[in-house]
Amino acid sequence: MQLEEFFDYKNQLVQDLLTNETIVRLLSDDCVRINNPETLVYNQVFPYEYIPDTVERGQTFICCDVDVQRSVNKTFLLPVLYVWVFTHKSKLRLPEGGVRTDKLASEIAKAINGSRYYGLGELDLYSAKRFAPITDYQGKVLTFQATDFNRFTPSGKPVPSNRKQG
Structure with a gap:
């Protein structure tokens, strides 16, 4: 793996998010279509854990990161992909009813759970938990x-001379 998958997973996730019209609409304040979703990257969609320092106006954010929890053996690793979805309390209620972060979490899970673009086999949803990064955000x-x-x-490394051959 050599950890380049961190880069690949995050890029794949950002692409999966920004090409999903429902997710992009939920990132806008009034759930309208955004013509250039790529403008959301590093503004509302971050490929790392991001917490806004000063909040001038309430917004909705999606952040992601990847950890390797453990190595099963020399052959396999178990990467874990985290996706944080949070919004200002003034943006929680959707115009049609329901909670924005719940709907976003649901749409993200629909978009990537079971995907074969992350690792071997299918990506599996492990947990969905509450998250409150700063005051007035949930x-x-x-x-x-x-x-x-x-x-x-x-690895290309030479075999030690004291190792038994053949």
Whole structure:
């Protein structure tokens, strides 16, 4: 793996989010269509854990990050993908009813749970928990688990001279 999957997973997730019209609409204050969803990256969608320092106006955010919880053996790793969804309390209630962060979490899970673009096999939703990063903001943190290769090829390092050959 050599950890380049961190980069790939985050890029894939950002792409999956920004190409989903429902998710993009939920990021806008009044749930209208956003013509250039890529403008949301590093403004409302972050490929790292982000907490706004000063809040000039209430907004909705999605952040993501990847950890490797453990190595199963020399062959497999267990990466964990975290997705934080949070919004200002003034934006929680959706115009049609319901809670914005609940709807966003649901749409994100629909978009990526079971995806084969993250690791080997399918990405699995592990948990969805409450998340309150700062005053007046509430949300959810979604945790997804995957399995990926630890090493793709032999390391290229020479075999120690004291190792038994053949």
